[in-house]
Amino acid sequence: MKVLKTLNNAASYAGQRLAARQQRKYIDRHATELFHMPTGEDRYRVALYFADEMVNAYQIRQWYEPIKQLAQYVPVVVITRRPDSALALREECPLPVYYAPTIEDVERLVDSQDLRLVFYVNQNIRNFQMMRFNEPNHVFISHGESEKAYMWSNQLKAYDYVFSAGQAAQDRLNLHLRNYDAQARTRLIGRPQIDVSYLAPYSLNTSLPTVLYAPTWEGDRPSMHYGSVLSHGEKLVDALIKDGGFNLIFRPHPRSGMNSSAYGQGVERIRQKLATANATSAARLLFDDTTHWGWQWAESDLCVTDISAVAYDFMATGKPMYVTTPVSTEATVTDSPALAKVPALTAEEAEDIAGMIRYALTEENEGFREVVEYYFGDVTAGASMERFVTESLKLVVGEVHVEQLPHRRAA
Structure with missing residues (x-):
């Protein structure tokens, strides 16, 4: 039974490797925009980093709309490391996507752009390949607020800042993390996702709760x-x-x-x-x-x-x-x-x-x-989104008043 399991795992791994090579060939021939690096004022200043497979894409999807709001002020890009994720995000993501399969590709992007801020939605081990660069602010934004042990992982110490929902999150970090100044290393942004309007894909019986x-x-x-x-x-x-x-x-x-x-x-x-x-x-x-x-x-x-x-x-x-x-x-x-x-x-x-x-x-x-x-601070309409955009821009351009910043021209 153990031998059979080992053989099945080997076959699965070989199949994944073959699929990855085929996807990479397709990208090289038909999706070269995934390697695009803008120049001049359009150079990327903010990145949303996602090194994972698409089964975990729920972690990044919830940030599409808040990042779109931020993109009204500064150029943003989604960095992905897997060919399958790159092709899938190319189809669904409303933001520019850059495919960086190797660390050399990541280096080329960092060297050519003006990245001041990189967001991380999970603790993928390949985050550290991006975090070795000193210039950007590395910020963990997670994929939701909760009382799971994940929310006070010692890994949070690796980031320059953690964008947390509210006072509860800051208190949680103070309680569980040793040698960590949560007040200095966290920024409280609420839950900007609640300020997004969503269309329901289904109809319901409106006479019933x-x-x-x-x-x-x-x-x-x-x-x-x-x-x-x-x-x-x-x-x-x-x-x-x-x-x-x-x-x-x-x-x-x-x-x-x-x-x-x-x-x-x-x-x-x-x-x-x-x-x-x-x-x-x-x-x-x-x-x-x-x-x-x-x-x-x-x-x-x-x-x-x-x-x-x-x-x-x-x-x-x-x-x-x-x-x-x-x-x-x-x-x-x-x-x-x-x-x-x-x-x-x-x-x-x-x-x-x-x-x-x-x-x-x-x-x-x-x-x-x-x-x-x-847990969330002020949840009146628009308040969380404004805090997220403001705290992000502070790390990109310094102290700001969002209402005084010009909107970027449409791409």
Whole structure:
């Protein structure tokens, strides 16, 4: 069995290498704009760095719109290191994409451009090939706010600055990181994604309330076992289908099933249940695997999610929500003002979710507003986006007043 697994892994690796060579040849012949380096005033000054495969593209997609806002003032580029990601981003990304397969390609870009700021959305090991350059400010922007242990990784010390959502994130870093001045090394920007208008790709039954169930994945280590698909999800979905009084958007994490086939099978069972029930239900019962994350907040009246960035994204809407309690005793669960104020949902309660949702939709949670401010600061329309753009431009051109800066001409 071990030999067979080794052979399968070798065959898979060989196939990936062959595909990469074919993709590189295609880029060399038909997508040479991926090597474009502008000159003069159009030289790039800000980069969004993504060295990962497209299964993790959800991490970068959520930054398209905020970076587009920043691009109104300074030239920006997305740097990618994989040929498959370069070709995919070429099709979907609204920003210029530069493909840098080797460190020499990265050096050519840095030498020819005027990069003052590089953003990182994850902790890919190839980040360090970019971070060896001294000139740009290297800034970690992550891919969401949460109480996961990931949010206080010691790796954050490598960056010049961390753009954090609010005071809660700064306090979290002070608590968990040794020899780290969080006040000096963080900039509080809120959640600029909440200031973007999103179009929904589906129609819903507007006479019914809409529930978003957005569980996280199974995790890649015991401390990250927050995913609720197997413990809560199937019972929860069965209960809502049986009730019939709610639209349901089921949005599993894109990485679901990567480390646990059982977890992936649970997602598939829910997908099949929704497809079958939706054919005869007055409610819309949707399996959502669309690429964009954001329209779900606007369309939903309540969210059920796990300890993840989704909880904090939805929190900023001020709408009611439940956060599942992990069944794994190894999962890291810190004391959190957010989790203390947001009602918890245990695995045993999942079957009673319909009644719990109706209760939550009619009751006020008095302490919620203070928690939102603690985690995100000012969430009035446009405030987060303005903070993100302003803090970014400070690292590019120095102290600025955004309203006094000229907009760039259209490319």
